[in-house]
Amino acid sequence: MDTAATSRSRWGQLLQSIKVRVAYRASIFAAAVSFFSLYYRNLIGYYLQNVRLSHPGSFLNSFRMMRLVYKVRGYTAVFVPRLVALYKLSEEINQRSLPGDIVECGVYNGGSAAIMASHCDRSPVNRNVWLFDSFEGLPKPTDKDGDEAPAYEGWCHGDLSKVKKVLRKLRILESRIRIIKGWFQDTFPSVQIRDIAILHIDADWYESVKLCLEKFYDSVQPGGYIVLDDYGDWEGCRIATDEFLKKRALDVKLIQVDYTGYYFQKPQN
Ligand SMILES: C[S@@+](CC[C@H](N)C(=O)[O-])C[C@H]1O[C@@H](n2cnc3c(N)ncnc32)[C@H](O)[C@@H]1O
Secondary structure (H helix, E strand, O other): OOHHHHHHHHHHHHHHHHHHHHHHHHHHHHHHHHHHHHHHHHHHHHHHHOOEOOEOHHHHHHHHHHHHHHHOHHHOOOOHHHHHHHHHHHHHHHHOOOOOEEEEEOOOOOHHHHHHHOOHHHOOOOOOEEEEEOOOOOOOOOHHHOOOHHHHOOOOOOOHHHHHHHHHHOOOOHHHEEEEEOOHHHHHHHOOOOOEEEEEEOOOOHHHHHHHHHHHHHHEEEEEEEEEOOOOOOHHHHHHHHHHHHHOOOOOOOEEOOOOOEEEEOOOO
């Protein structure tokens, strides 16, 4: 090849690599813009859904709710509809003065926990918040979790310092918080919680969800809530929950929050 042809082909390669890089960055930018515009549309949508013209106080309350959801945005893998549901359930147990603590199994970086904990200071009853996580990511799944699950082993590797940071950001009293680090099977046996008002299970896999239900269901107050973040999305969570309900002959109404989040109220007897 002559010198002119070599230099033309080098220019061609350079231009091609620039084009690929520009296209790559543009697609990331477009994805980020569409994600954030969806996120903000979601926030505004939930704000509007929760205001009532006949209740002027609802403008402020809804604003407070969305501000909290916004503040925890970098600390959670839980989407807006489920954070809003946790906010409302936490508010409702306060309005009913339902005794009991808040328990979260599956904390990651603390975002959903902070939403629930932010209600404790305004509670008419004394509530503590228990947070259980390995802070080592998701454990190995089993066959019950489905074909896609193995790819997620080790995901959601939470960071304890971020949990503390988001709790401080929301000015939550440290004395209310109990963080129990370790695998559920190792930490649960040495913990006793007498009364639970909300049990939030966000641990994805069959074995983890089963352990949480078996350990804590009996301590949930009648009228309290069991929230299952992964019932719709992960079959292991669904199987563990359905098996538990069947074994205990519990006739409960599962309420759907979004494509994956569900909750139910513990029956009176
Ligand atoms: C989806 S993340 C939790 C998300 C969190 N609620 C939030 O606000 O982003 C699932 C968490 O469950 C924890 N986890 C799952 N199974 C566990 C087990 N058997 N023992 C301890 N932690 C577990 C993982 O470490 C991970 O942090």
